[in-house]
Every structure is written in C-alpha cells, then in structure tokens.
Amino acid sequence: MESKNLDNLRHSCAHLLAHAVKQLYPGALNAIGPAIENGFYQDFDMGRWNISEVDLPKIEAKMREILPTWQKFSFNEVTLPEAKKLFKDNKYKIEMATEFAKQGKKLQTNDPGGFLDLCKMGHVENPSKELRQFKLLSIAGAYWHGNEKNKMLTRIYGTVFPTKEELDAHLKMLEEAKKRDHRKIGETLELFTISTLIGSGLPIFLPKGETIRSTILKYLTDIKKSNGYQFVWSPHIARSETYHISQHWGKYDAMFAPMKLDKEEYVLKPMNCPHHFQVYLNRPRSYKELPFRIAENGTVYRNEKSGEVSGLVRVKALTIDDTHTFIRYSQTMEEVDKVLKMIIKILKTFGFDNYVARISVGDKNHPEKYLGSPQEWERAENALKRGADNLKIKYEVGEGEAAFYGPKIDIMVNDSLGRSWQLSTVQLDYNQPRNFEMKYVDEGGKEAYPAILHIAMIGSIERFMGILIEHYAGAFPLWLSPVQVAILPISEKFLESAQKVKEELQKSNIRVELNTDNKSLGGKIRQSTLQKIPFMIIIGEKEVASYKVHQVYQGTVRTREGKDLGMMEVNKFINQLKSQIENFS
C-alpha cells in the first residue's frame, strides 16, 4: 500500500479510537490524533478518569463494537463561530479551530458513526471494512503542544494495517523488538550503564560494551587509514566565537549552554567540523594535497531533552565517526564513489545487506537560493547519483531538500527485523571553506576554495551500537563478542588444565573467560549461553586423558546455539577462531 493511503488508514483509526474512548469515559476530551511511522496515536484529556495499559482491551472492544456503524467520512465545511459552537465542550478543538482559522485554513467536520470531529482531510473510503486490522499498543503521557508548561495529556498508541497478515507480521516484529530491546540486553550483558547521578543521556560503557565499542572503532579506523584518511585528535570544547564563524550559533538548537571562564566563553562542541578545519588551516595547502582526508572518532555534545533521551539510540554524548575530506570540485565524482564503496563495505560487514539511499538536491527553479554555481551543483548531484548507481544502490531524490550549502546522500539500512535506520551520510559543502577562509593554491598558482565532504559512515557509535545490539539480539558475531570463548571445567579437578587452555587462547589474543563458579556443567553452559558467548570449551576427564596421551590440549567445543562440535585440538580450534575473526564474522 502506498504510504499516503497507509497514512489515511492510520489517521482514520485514530478517530475511531477517540470515538470509543469518549463513549467509555464520559467527559474525556480528544485532542490531536495523527498517523505516525508504523501506526497512529490519539491524545486525550481524560478528565476525572485514569487509564492504563490494562484498559486497552476494553477500549479495543468498544472500537470493534462501534466499527460497523462507521460507514463513511462525510465532510462539512464550517465557520469558526460554528466550530466554536459545535465543540464548545472541547477546549482543545476550539484552540485548534482558532489556530487553523488564523492560518486561513478551511475548517471541516466529519461524523462517521455519528461521532462528530473536527479534522483535516485524509481518511479511508469505507472505514467499517478497512479499519478492521487494528491493535492498541501502549499509553504514555504527552504535553499539549509538546510544551512542558502545558497540561500532560494521555496518549494512546495503536497501529492498523490493510490486512491481517500485515498486522500480525508487524505485531510479531514488535514483540521480537521488545525482546531485543538494547536497554534490556545492555543491562543483562553488562554492556553499558546510565547513572542518574552522572546524568540522563550520558551512557557509560562497561568493560564488555567498551570492548565492542573499541573493536568497531578500530575496524573503522583501519579501513579509513588504508584508504588514505589521516586521524587527528581535538578537544571537546571551543571558544563560542568558533560557532559564530561557522554560522551555527543561534540556529543550531542542540548546542549546550556556554561556559564563561577567564573573560572567554567556551561551549561543548556540537560537531567536529571547525576543529578539523584548524588542521587544514595549519599551513597553506596546495592542489597536490587534495583530497585531504581528516578523520576522528570525536565525541560531541547535543542537548537532547532529558525526557527524550533513550538508551544508546538517543543520547547527549555522541561519538561520531567523523570525516572531513577537502577536495577540488573536479574530484567530487571520484571521491564520492570511493566513499560510497567504503560505506557499503562497512555496512555489509555488520550484516546490513539491504540499504537504500535518499539524495537531497537543490530546487532547480531557484538556483539563487544556493551557494555555488548551477553547474557545480549539477556536477555534485550527478556525482551522488552516479555513485549510488555504480553500487546499484536504489535511491529516491528529494527535490529542493538540500541545504543551501550543498547536496547530500543518506544511506538507510534494514536491520534483521526489517526496521529501517538511517546510518551513513555524505554531505557536500561549498559554504564552510568560505566562512573559515580555507583555500588552496591551484595548478595555475591561484587561490581557490575546496569543497568539503562531511562524512559519517556509521553515524554515532552509541546509536550504532544500540542498533547492533537489537540487530544481533545481543548475540554478536565472534569478532565483536566481548567474551569470545568460555572455558568450562566440568569440576574443580580440571581447573589446572582449563587454566592452561585459557592461556593458550590468550596468547592468540582471543578474549576468553574461565568459569570457576561452583556450578554443574549444565549450569555453566546455561550461564555462557545467556551471556551469548559464541563458543564454549568443555574440559573434563576425557579431554585431560587425551592430553596425557597426545601431549596436545584438547577440549569439547560447543556453540551458544547449542551445537556440539565434538572434541578438538585446542590449537586447531584457535586457528579456526583466528580466521573467523580476521574475516569479521
């Protein structure tokens, strides 16, 4: 189904929900009820009622009861005074009607099943038939107009699909996603912690999480280095003046509050760009040095509201795998191609084989709105499109969506649950070289401005890890697993041999844990499985006896999926592990 029709379906269902709630809870007032990604919500001022998720089945039943009476949405245009009269008991509707009228919008009512509501257009033709496959999902609080000074309303979330199959698939996905919630897995596997003392949105990576984090960053760093990227390090603050020059000051909402010190004003960096520009500006540059590629896994600070941060996916401290590449305009095509190839290679390493792109381009009818000549823009946009074509990446073009300073391409991946995440961005920029007077001397000895590619291949490592935890359901592939092998001695008697085997693995830089708990083998296997450790080596009578005969350490290998790989020579197994790790699998 096309997304517009799906939106109509969802929005219609929000009306139905409002109808049911108002019948069940006299005096409850419905506020807004829009379609959102994967469903809809409807806000209510519940008056004297208090509801929770246990009430959802009752509300659903009422919706099903009403539904057959919902034959169609018929529209009446009304004047503001009429609207005020019709909705005199609902201050939210009156406020919305007044606002619409002020904006010169038409006021329309509809009354399917006799339920009068004020609404913008966009509904299904035949609600009684089309709205059957719905499900209410959750309840949350939400301020009216999203402003914490206003009243807290009750928001009910739901979803609806054209067919039962689609609804079931979606609900199953939600259920699976719930099980994979990275906040829950992050706690169970001790990957990260968020301390209320330190602050919300400021995750601390625990040893196991930091192992994954640094393994990913090392992988990215190695790939970038071998592609000619040079790493730098920059501090996390800058004088406020920096962001006046970059023109972010006052325009960029997420900036942290400035700090006054010693007559100077500093601010946490919300982006790494100006710091990297100082590297470029360190000395005069020649055309021979371009492309000049500067990279840093730099932590930036963005003031997400404390109520809006969540786990690793939305945080205040973001470590971006940031790259700024300075190019001559004529190098755009070649460099974009190279960058997109790297990005796809990286995404595939993490099992993201499905991806699409969105290319944001300028508005052809208004070239005056953009910095740089139409020819330059055409060349840059073509570079992005051809880059995507070369790699057979499907893309949509967002006409007029580009920022005034350059077009960009975003890469969206589907995770193992089919959910879409935007990960990579390549943004062309003709603007900042002018703001910061970054130039180079061209072949003819004249000064010229480079273009800049702002590149984030995985975005922020925090968000990427949040996504990966859910993508893998915590069962990270061997190369990323914080503990790669658990050694399980069947009893204390085999501890010494187990220790020797552990040392053998450590010598090969395998991350290994020796389970010395006073538990049965079954208990130890269960522990390792819950900790999603890819491999277990069991050491008992048989294994030690075999060592006595062959003078070669042996162990019985088992996977976290419960597969028994039988008794193996430890060194041969190490070689298998090493080759798997080298292949990032």
Add this chain to the structure above:
Amino acid sequence: MESKNLDNLRHSCAHLLAHAVKQLYPGALNAIGPAIENGFYQDFDMGRWNISEVDLPKIEAKMREILPTWQKFSFNEVTLPEAKKLFKDNKYKIEMATEFAKQGKKLQTNDPGGFLDLCKMGHVENPSKELRQFKLLSIAGAYWHGNEKNKMLTRIYGTVFPTKEELDAHLKMLEEAKKRDHRKIGETLELFTISTLIGSGLPIFLPKGETIRSTILKYLTDIKKSNGYQFVWSPHIARSETYHISQHWGKYDAMFAPMKLDKEEYVLKPMNCPHHFQVYLNRPRSYKELPFRIAENGTVYRNEKSGEVSGLVRVKALTIDDTHTFIRYSQTMEEVDKVLKMIIKILKTFGFDNYVARISVGDKNHPEKYLGSPQEWERAENALKRGADNLKIKYEVGEGEAAFYGPKIDIMVNDSLGRSWQLSTVQLDYNQPRNFEMKYVDEGGKEAYPAILHIAMIGSIERFMGILIEHYAGAFPLWLSPVQVAILPISEKFLESAQKVKEELQKSNIRVELNTDNKSLGGKIRQSTLQKIPFMIIIGEKEVASYKVHQVYQGTVRTREGKDLGMMEVNKFINQLKSQIENFS
C-alpha cells in the same frame, strides 16, 4: 651543594641584581626577589625606564662591577615605622613590611655593598666570592602579587651556581632545552597546533602527532589489558551533584564553570574517578572480584588560566591514563607491587632509566586527622615503601604530606637533559568508597568498604608527549615515529619501483612516505632528516638493476643520523624494522 645553601646563593644574587638595576636606572623600584628552581628572579617597577633582553649584558656588567664591594650581609632588626621611613620611596617594600608586621614577623634590613634592602633571612656568608658564577637569562612581565588587577612589573630571571663548571653545564642544558622546545619542534614536525579560535590550552593533534599519541596509548592499553585491567568509556560531563558527593565542589579550583540545561546543572569532568565509580556500582560486588581494575584514557578539563597554559605541558584538556583499582585492604601490598612494576617497565620503554620516588605519608602524631585506622595507614605506607624497595627505587618520605584520605607515591624521572619531571602517581584512597557507598560482600557475607588505588602511569598524554618531544629532541624511536621510513627515488624514472617498495612496507604496517618532490637526492635526504624520519630507502639505477637480476626489491638504506647501511633486500630490511618495532625501540 645542599638545596638550602643553593637557595641562599640564588636569593643573595637577586639582591645583587636589585642593586645593579637601581644604580643603572634611577627611580626603578625593586619588589620581591626569591630563589626558584634552578635560579632566581627579581621583580621591578621600572618607572620611566623600558628594558629588554638586550640590556641584560649591561646589567650583568654592573653586577660584576659592584660585586667586590659586597663583603657580607649584616642584619638589622627594624620597627615598622622605621622600615616605612627607610623605604619611603618604595611603596612595594612598605606594603611588604606592613604585611610582615601584621603577620607578626620580624622586619630586617641588610646592606651589602651599601645597598639597603628589606628582607627575610637566607643569604651567603661571603657574597663577593660566592656570587661570581651568575648569569641573567630573560625578562618577562609579572603582575604584582600575581593579580592581573595590579600593576605589571618587570621580572628579570637569572641563575647562579657555586662553580663555573656547574654554571656552564646548566647554561648548556638551557641552550639544548631551547633547541628542543616542544612547541617549536611540534610546529616543525607538524605534531600539534593550538588555534586561537578554538582556545588557548586546547591543543589539536595533527595527523603525525595523533599517530604518536595513539601509538603510546595503544602500548599502555595493551600492557594494562594483559595485566587484568578492564577498559571503560565515560562521557566528559556529569551533573554537578557528582562533585558535591565526591566533596570536590568548592574545594577544587580548576573546575570549569557549570552549564545549566533542562533544569539540571552539568560540568566538565575535572577527573575520571566518579564516572569509574559508577562502573563499580553497576551491580553488587563480591570479594572474589577484587582487585577490580578499571582503566580509561579519559579527557578531563581543568581551568588553567589562559596566561599560564603553555604548549602541551600545561593545558586545559588533559587525557589521563587513568586507572581505579578497587582492592581489599589486605591486597594493598601485592597490588602496589604489581602497579609499581608496570610503571617502571613503562618508564623504561621511553628511555627514562633514572627515577626517584616521593612517598607522602600521614602525620604519626595526629592520627585523628586521617580517615582509616593507624594500622591501615601503616600497612598502606609500608606497602608503598616496600614496593619502592623491591624495585630498588630511591625515595624520600614526606611526613604529614599525605591527603586525609590516603598516602601516595609519586615517581619522578630525569629526562635526557637531566631535568626532573613528575610522571606517575599511585594514590591510596579510603574516602571515596564511603562518599559513594561503594562496598563489597566479604568472605563472611558481610559488607565492607574496598580501598581504591588511583593510578596514573604517565599522567596526561598531552604533558607526557610534550616531555617526550624534548626528551627525544623530536627524533622519536622507530616504533613511535609518525613516518618510519621515507622512500627516496633518485629521479622520476624510479618512481614506479619506489611505489612498489612503498607498498611492500605498507603491507607490513610500516608507516612510510614516498618523496615525490622535484628535488635532488641530497635535497630529499635533507628533508627526511629535518623531519627526523628514522630510515630512508634510496631507489636509483643500481637498485633497479639489481631487481632485474634477482627479482627481489633492493634499496640503499640510510639513517637520520647520516649512517649509510648499504644496499639491502627490502624484505630483509622490513623484518629488521618489524623486530625493532616489536621491541619498542
């Protein structure tokens, strides 16, 4: 010479300097003139005179002219009214006299060579003989009382030694240190930059500097990991409340200004401790888990005054190789021993073979001033002393110097110029576990507080790199060199072969640069030598001809010291390099 006598010598010479300046520049007023490390200074209000370093020889000549008349320092005790009368023309002396009197100190004057001055005790017996080996060094501005609201005075620095040999050795060291100034070398070798836009005291590491930085940090990380340290990652800010609990708030001067956001107050972390405590607090801990070693190369922010920051050695953004080890009290001895061994191993890797320690212990007569029992303190202090003894580290004991929360040991190294730097610290802490309610369950099932070892093995990586640059005079050993090998084709004709040789080296992860500049071989060698690249491989007619015969790449190898190692097979040379790098040399 003992340091007290040396101080007397230096302080006496400051008087002599004051005498000379007042004779040469009528109306100039002398303020304070103390002994400092390696010399002395004397502050002057120069009145209508302006002097600069070109005037120093003239002042020195005057000092030598006066010196024979300086037979001895004779002291007279005076009253405040007498002092005010004697020094009526010098408002600084009157202010000091008034201040001394207020503090109940004796007021004394002396007049060697007829030069009347107000002064505390501490001079040489026979100035005309003992003060001969002096030298004036530099001039700087300095606010009266170090307060920028006061007048800027003129400060003349000088030094004096008992013998000519000692003075000459010191002046030679200063000259060498000047050549090795890490700010100058850092610029020439493009290691770091400090941008006035981003802010003073906030160095940005350029690609070559970042290569050294990350190589050092990787080395430290690997050593720590193989010794059971677990790495974590924590954000650079925390809610201000954190430092109220840690009891730093209001007591710790170098804290950055707080930021108000979203009803919460945050501040840049001035230390990593409380963040690491959250890792410990993530779940209940058992005695079996101790020692629990948490490490992070964490960047902290300290508000050094902009006028006081300098290069890499004194900065506002410090990345500390921080470790917090939680131990049972009974584990102190063993853990301290282990830590000191690691520290010495690390220091030796960087060529710091001379080190001494200072152990700060509690005041035995006032056990009530300290947290923890006298027995615990004794055990801890003995652990530090025995740790030092075991490693044959000479140490001084600072009685009563310990903080109330635990004793500590600092390690000082001598660099290649013989200058002393404090690098490593191991601080015992009985206090923070109580502040943050960090406990463990002991063998008997009861709750107990651990002790914490706060450990920095190299201190901050910024300061350490500043020291290393001067220690090595920029000629980093092979394993640390940003570029390890330069390939120098004799002419364009050999570019293709040079490229092949470069690729061979890159395959072995050797950091290599191909010099394609349009320069003579001599010019290229000069370039590489100035860049302190350890090895150069020259590719010309002879080398290519040999390849044609043997099908093995050959190159003529030269060192940055100018030694010709002759023609070698590239692969054999690579093996030599690899083994040298693996041995951190």
